[in-house]
Amino acid sequence: MFELLSFERFRDTPSVRFFDITIQTSNARDLVIHNGPAISPPDDPESGAWQFYMHSHQEDNLLAASGGRTFYLVNLGWEQPLHVVRLESGGDILRIPPGTFHRSISDPDGSVVLNQAVREPGASLIEEFHIYNSAKIPALLKTMQQYVSLHHLYVNKPPSQAA
Numbered sequence: 001m002f003e004l005l006s007f008e009r010f011r012d013t014p015s016v017r018f019f020d021i022t023i024q025t026s027n028a029r030d031l032v033i034h035n036g037p038a039i040s041p042p043d044d045p046e047s048g049a050w051q052f053y054m055h056s057h058q059e060d061n062l063l064a065a066s067g068g069r070t071f072y073l074v075n076l077g078w079e080q081p082l083h084v085v086r087l088e089s090g091g092d093i094l095r096i097p098p099g100t101f102h103r104s105i106s107d108p109d110g111s112v113v114l115n116q117a118v119r120e121p122g123a124s125l126i127e128e129f130h131i132y133n134s135a136k137i138p139a140l141l142k143t144m145q146q147y148v149s150l151h152h153l154y155v156n157k158p159p160s161q162a163a
Contacts, residue, residue, distance in 0.1 A: 002073055002083060002100065004092040005061070021093065023061045026116035034069070034106035034113075041103060041131045049135035050144055052101035057123040060096040060115050064089045067111030074101040074143055081143050087113070101132060101140060 011018040034040065041051040052074065062071075064087040071085045073096060087094055093116075096102055104113075119128070134140045 001075075001078060002085065002097065003095040004085070005095055006092055007063075021063055021114075021116070023093070023116040023118070025059075025118045026061060028058075028115075028117040028119045030115040030117060032113045032115060034067075034104075034110045036106070036110050037108045038106045038110065039103065040106075044133050044135065047133075047135050049133055049141075050103060052103045052132045052134065052140070053129060054101045054132055055096075055098055055128045057098060057120040058128050059098055059118040060094070060102075061117065062087060062094040062096070063114045063116070064091060065112045065114050067109055068107045069104045069111045069113060071096075071102055071104045074140060075099060076139050076143070082147050 005023075007019055007021045009017055009019050032040070041053060043049065044051055050072075052072075066089050068086065068088040071087065071094060073083045073085060074081055075097070077099065085094055089111075132140070134144050
């Protein structure tokens with residue numbers, strides 16, 4: 001299951017705050033910059049289907065350094081396979097375990113996220129960053145269709161009809 005990890009503020013000086021954001025097991029760092037309301041990975045250009053990353057040999061530990069980003073996490077082995085998680089600057093670190101499909105959408109002004117990844121020995125960046133099209137994975141597509149149906153049912157109803 002995904003986790004939200006807190007981190008420690010260890011010093012304050014006038015107009016400056018210091019945080020220890022160390023992930024002890026991290027052996028790789030990725031800085032991911034979204035300019036504007038980016039979607040990563042982007043929707044399939046032909047079908048419009050949502051696409052996802054899924055790392056088989058990497059755990060992600062994501063911290064929003066600037067702006068905000070909404071993550072869609074799908075793990076078909078979880079009791080509830082879909083979770084929508086919001087990351088904002090100054091908030092928690094999002095830990096995404098291996099085997100979890102994920103994608104993110106940045107705020108209108110963009111975002112900067114630091115990933116303190118934990119990569120297994122021999123992990124390949126090319127393989128770990130493969131893009132999966134939800135239209136080509138029936139169980140993933142079904143999970144996303146159920147989410148879209150529920151989201152439309154409950155979020156898009158007039159307030160007097162919302163459950």
